[in-house]
Amino acid sequence: MYAPPNGFFHDGLDGDPELASAIRGEWARQRDGVELIASENLVSRLVLEAQGSVLTNKTVEGAAYARYYGGAEFADRIEALAVERAKRLFGCGFANVQPHSGSNANAGVFLGLLALGDVILAMDTAAGGHISHGHPATLTGRDYRIVRYGVSRETETIDRDEVRDLAHAHRPKMIVAGGSAYPRAIDFSAFRAIADEVGAWLLVDMAHVAGLAATGHYPDPLPHADVVTTTTYKSLRGARGGLVLWNDEALSSRIDAGIFPGVQGSVMLHAVAGKAACLGEALKPEFADYNAAVLANARALGETLQKEGLRLVSGGTDCGLMLVDLSGTTTGDVAAKALEAAGLAVNKNLIPFDPRPPEAPSGLRLSSNAGTARGFGEVEFRTIGGLIATVVRAPSDQRALAAARDAVSDLCARFPIYPRP
Incomplete structure (x- = not known):
């Protein structure tokens, strides 16, 4: 007769150290970095458990x-x-x-x-x-x-x-x-x-x-x-x-x-x-407040980037996402890699009429969704906008990347997420 292995119904991640290490690594990345990818967000503990x-x-x-x-x-x-x-x-x-x-x-x-x-x-x-x-x-x-x-x-x-x-x-x-x-x-x-x-x-x-x-x-x-x-x-x-x-x-x-x-x-x-x-x-009233903040934060981020000399496609945004034109500064693939090293997760993206290929496009796509879910406000998004501008202007400057990474770590420490899985 078959008997389940010891711990089959009781052991958690620690039963598979290799997998546990990767999952906890992702948790630490989310904990210590700013998520700006428009296709992502941070869910509640309720959603995670369901x-x-x-x-x-x-x-x-x-x-x-x-x-x-x-x-x-x-x-x-x-x-x-x-x-x-x-x-x-x-x-x-x-x-x-x-x-x-x-x-x-x-x-x-x-x-x-x-x-x-x-x-x-x-x-x-x-x-x-x-x-x-x-x-x-x-x-x-x-x-x-x-x-x-x-x-x-x-x-x-x-x-x-x-x-x-x-x-x-x-x-x-x-x-x-x-x-x-x-x-x-x-x-x-x-x-x-x-x-x-x-x-x-x-x-x-x-x-x-x-x-x-x-x-x-x-x-x-x-x-x-x-x-x-x-x-x-x-x-x-x-x-x-x-x-x-x-x-x-x-x-x-x-x-x-x-x-x-x-x-x-x-x-x-x-x-x-x-x-x-x-x-x-x-369906709860809080969700309307969240979305109002998504818009305010996106506009704060966009305004900051524009003041720093970066162009927004169509001149702005009416939702939580925006496209940044890096033409004359760097390319989207180079910028995304440098920003990730600084703890800022973004995605490279084509801009309209882009002369460059999708693998190395002229733009970045950003979103305020996840940062807002974490609790960031307009002040934090203006800080993030300044960090983005610093990095994309000098994506190979290791001192600048390290300084940005320290600033991101300090910011994220003030807005904690889930406990360690």
Whole structure:
């Protein structure tokens, strides 16, 4: 008869020293560094515990209360709770909380509403769009015919006339609004009007602004879009995963089937529990305060960078993220490496009409989300802006990097995060 090894149900990380060392190293990196990557945030201890719970052991397929597996009583309760909270937070009629990621959410909607080969009009990744909206290297780019719109050279914002002209020229079945590196507010009503002119679905991907939209700090796409997708981390400050939101009941079976069995199988219940936890947090008044601070802190950071002589794409930001143009200073890859050495985690990024390749672009993408979650205010973000400017002006100056690293350590020590795992 098999007997589990000693400690199987009781030993924690210390049972695997090699793995423990790596996880604790990541904890120390987060503790001692400033996170400025727009695709990341810091979750609550509640979210960590929900996502690291015994739900890891449970497999289910299908919708809540209509599973293909038994033993789903509590799984159903948890998923139903996440769905109900998503609908309350965003004021919509229907929600699917199963997508493993924002990319899966988008792919599932495409599969549910479109036929292979249909035309999709979406923002070019070079202008700030997301790869899941039809980049040639992805399945969506292979399976659908993608037409791309960009931004104006003069304003570096979406050119609605270009979007309308492309829509009329190509007659897409779906128009996608929203992106991965677009810092300005989007006029969703204008996209709705264009979609109606050509008989297209309108999908809004609000992954980077969902928390702001939910709390009234960014335009709400739900009154205008046929379908809205988002991630649950980034500005929602929660578990890694995706959501699909909509109001027309006639779309429900198609969207749900696009997710399961269309693009994924079993539900990751531990992630759904983490989503339920963060959505519950987002329904509390504190979350609106958090998002107001995200905006104030982003503007403080952006203003500081501009005073230090760095240019912001489009001249500023209407959300928690911004693009910094390093042209004439250094390149994004060099700057990101130097900033990481100084304890400032950022990501290199293309800027609109970038003459440089994605591997060594002209820009950086920054966000105030994680720092705000940690408790940083405008004073701290102005300090961070000064440190960034110092480093990017002299990325090979080891003394400057060491001084910046000391300043980052001092700052982070004043705003502690979780205890050691």
